[in-house]
Amino acid sequence: MTTDELTAVDVDLLAVDTLRFLAADMVQAANSGHPGMPMGAAPMAWALWSRHLKHDPADPDWADRDRFVLSAGHGSALLYSLLHVFGYDLPLAELAAFRQLGSRTPGHPEVGHTPGVETTTGPLGQGLAMAVGLALAERMTHARHPEITDHHTYAIVGDGCLMEGVSHEAASLAGHLGLGRLVVLWDDNAITIDGSTALSTSDDQLARFAAYGWHTVTVTDGTDVEAIDAALRAAKADPRPSFVAVRTVIGHGAPGVEGTSAVHGSPLGEPVLAAARARAGWDLPPFSVPDAVTEVCRLLAGEGAARHAEWRDAFTAYAAGAPDRAADFTRARARRLPGELSGTLAAIAEGRSRATRQSSQDCLIALTGLLPELVGGSADLAGSTGTATGAALVTREDFAGSVIAFGIREFAMAAVLNGISLHGGFRTWGSTFLVFSDYLRPALRLAALMGQPVIHVLTHDSVAVGEDGPTHQPVEHVESLRLIPGLQVLRPADEAETVEAWRRAISRTDGPTALILSRQSLPALPIVPNATHLKTASAGADRSGLSREREEGGAVQVEIVATGSEVSLAMEVAERLASGGITTRVVSAMDRSLYVPDRSVPRVSIEAGVTSGWRGLVDLAIGIDEFGASGPGPAVLAHVGLTTEAVTAQITALLSELET
């Protein structure tokens, strides 16, 4: 059969029903999941995948493939069904194991877990924001490698995605940057978990997206594959990002429950599923794919493979004509760093006494010069966070720059960075004040879950911020970031440690890093090269920068462990204690997870933040378990007891207490 012949048997309807019933069967077999979204959105997904999506199921990593994001991640059964019928490495057995431990078909799509899944979605709104990142990455790649870059980014979003605030931030940024290769399909089913969307929203979504500078189109019948196809063509033809509103019926075809929230998050149940089969004239057993559908998908996949082959030829030509640029393309996609990295960073560590955000700025400037793939930006705090590198801005006219002005949109910044990182070919960073990490936390969690090496520069890291007061003074934030599994949290104590922190951040390829930096100046600290009280990241690894210790005189009587700005405070305290005849070891635990307490001596921690995470490591945890206050930094530090005098007194009291 040819594609034309197949079309004659209305393969569209057949394919759409295949997707619908595969999804419903998966949910039914799992007795868990969301059948409504797949059944309503199957036609738009089919129109997109069969007539527009450029992909090669045999190679999900093709650099120039179109990206597809299911922002409404609860509809995962639809995505898995698509991947299966198009021949991705996702056999029916995996569909049948939907939502079971160890299957490749988890409850929500997880990137890296399932071939063909581009992003982890489920936390609503973030898929849309990551799609903006993917589309931005395409333009940025195109600016660097126009000969081999020409793809689109598609997303299907639900009502929930559009209610979430991050949809505003991301859509506004996409409109501002004119990301014309971004096409967002809105599964407009007017139903949320609690019922009709009329319960909670009256937004005119088309007008809203138009206000962001988007092109908008409406498809009034979401089962009309031709109409959806036409809308997609119009979307691609328009130079603006496109918002395609597709009116659908949730749980389409499920008698008695379609169009209601009852089909959102529960299996249809055997009777309803049987009735749906009967109504559709679908007399195939569960998990069936008609041969005609298999065949058309095989042909379509073949077309994708052919386009991939053409691209390979183009890449070969590109590599022949511009070997350096092609090599850079390949290197960046592999997340390999050039050999000059160590030298570049070593050139920075001059040991100046200044704010770690300032030292960080030099690192970022040096790395930006070295790594063309290093891109990022600030949520409107470039100057304050030490991320104003002077590198060119990305604009809608020119995407060759490496700095994105994210605006006051922390959450979208983090989610867009995740998207750029997922796209491949880039290393990404963002910046804001540490206290506003709360605004982007959901995307940081997702970066950790997805293993994306996004670097967050988080400055103004304690109450030493001073006058801006408690709304701007982080207290619980360093500790709360340490709780996110897989997030590397580094709080360097001085310039040398800041350089080391950047080395670790940029060297890490499988997860995010938070760099916690000071607003205020910090003294350069002496280095003790053979520190024994910190684990190395791996056996034989370079330990430089891991430790600042002060260990003088006789046997150590107390170990003080501190991070960031409190290391220099600890040094002063140690000096004071020495004058009282007490020998102190000071350990700088830039990465607390590497700190190994010396349990043979009394231990004290000092960190300008909540203490609960330290209490298992030390005998006395000195910190701040309350909100800060507005006043000059030194006054606030004194107010919370973080002075040499107050800390020395606390430690002396501890030692007296332990003696008795």
Added chain:
Amino acid sequence: MTTDELTAVDVDLLAVDTLRFLAADMVQAANSGHPGMPMGAAPMAWALWSRHLKHDPADPDWADRDRFVLSAGHGSALLYSLLHVFGYDLPLAELAAFRQLGSRTPGHPEVGHTPGVETTTGPLGQGLAMAVGLALAERMTHARHPEITDHHTYAIVGDGCLMEGVSHEAASLAGHLGLGRLVVLWDDNAITIDGSTALSTSDDQLARFAAYGWHTVTVTDGTDVEAIDAALRAAKADPRPSFVAVRTVIGHGAPGVEGTSAVHGSPLGEPVLAAARARAGWDLPPFSVPDAVTEVCRLLAGEGAARHAEWRDAFTAYAAGAPDRAADFTRARARRLPGELSGTLAAIAEGRSRATRQSSQDCLIALTGLLPELVGGSADLAGSTGTATGAALVTREDFAGSVIAFGIREFAMAAVLNGISLHGGFRTWGSTFLVFSDYLRPALRLAALMGQPVIHVLTHDSVAVGEDGPTHQPVEHVESLRLIPGLQVLRPADEAETVEAWRRAISRTDGPTALILSRQSLPALPIVPNATHLKTASAGADRSGLSREREEGGAVQVEIVATGSEVSLAMEVAERLASGGITTRVVSAMDRSLYVPDRSVPRVSIEAGVTSGWRGLVDLAIGIDEFGASGPGPAVLAHVGLTTEAVTAQITALLSELET
């Protein structure tokens, strides 16, 4: 002088310049702060406060006053200047102590700290969302007490507020609910910290707000007090919420720097400040208020006091005609609970084995019946979180209900609840899945900082969520909530503890509470009335529900402390250990901050989340320090080692180790 006579000397211009120079002087004296916003926005603030705002500076707590929110909280100097000139208890000495420790003029406005400050602002966008809450509370109060309720809510927002995602969520909700008494003034100065707004946004804000169902107006000259006044009159006349775009120049009147980001967040410096004075013909020394301004403000304050007196008469009449309703009004504003509370809750604790979210639902239903002031809603998870109480919905047609359908807008939900709580007269609750507490975390922090008793019902509290997978399985969240100073975090183990948790949540009047509840059913546990291993909240307090202990046989050999669903696991483990001859004490630490470890015996904690916060309390912290996985709940729990067998083995191994 009469008001008319004063107007004749162009007191408007005089007053506006007074506000400008007071603010600039404050920032200059502090050598820290934001002069640009006050200088640009002074005319709109003056137009609002002199011609519209209904308030009585002598009594900032007047229930029916208009509310004013400075969402652009960095412009605090403007607000303090307004409060001073209108005669609030904020003398010049406090303005001169701007941003100093202990002053009443902190860097960002802090409610409860300064008379007349309605909300704590600074974290951008949240002021707008709290203003929506205040405006909603006005309508809800009006529905209950129409005779004594008739006020407006005004907010000044900046570009940053409008870029933040929460502005979308909140504005969309306000449009949906038709909050016509909400008037938002946009300080459209086209400048952010990093420069021109054109760097990062191209939004058509008027079209955007119109898409939300708002009325919009533009004032093209932000120094034209008459034009602003006219726009405010139009805004109040329109039945929709109003968005008034006022084109301003940041740092208006500061030669050489006005209209640039240079005046955003730094003092002008003496030379520029002197030049500004010269240009304005302002030859008064720093911190001056011309007599004419003092006089007109005194007259205006007098008008406010007269309206307040009229209101007091109206309230007296109301109390005479409807004493019960008036008493309820007064009781609710005082956050006093009726005496029936204990009985109402005691009637619930039947000790059924079921999910704590289900037990919680009964508490919420009972409390809603008892407390007409108890209002709240879910971010589209009413059914799932056990917050579908059957109480009437709040709609744009009828605000008498007690349930708000917040839609999929967690952040706005939390911020709007803060606003309702700040308004007074209500107790508030919200609900979503625990994992999505990340989305609302910034507002929860602000609730804690402001001491607002908002109750958050956070369910699906562990990997036992199961099939939805790691995006929906909280791991770090309980611990991360415990880090927020002043947030009461309660994770009850069964129905009786859930009732006790609600009792504590509703009894607390000075800070927020997070109720952490299970999706899955939990067995009712035996109560040990005389538990000795948990601190009481205060000496002599009722300790019922604080503790579930199992302490049998001889001397205790190991103490297991657990929370929520893991208490029943601990009980099973204790039974298993007992069969091996080991006597175990099990402690349920619903509120971990009250747990006092028995350091005379080995201790183990069990909680289905990250362990770092437990390590200082126990010898072995059993938990989950990685992301979960998609699969049936019991399979996932087994995967992470939270089974009776695995935990028993770990504890047995610990005891063997300690013996040797």
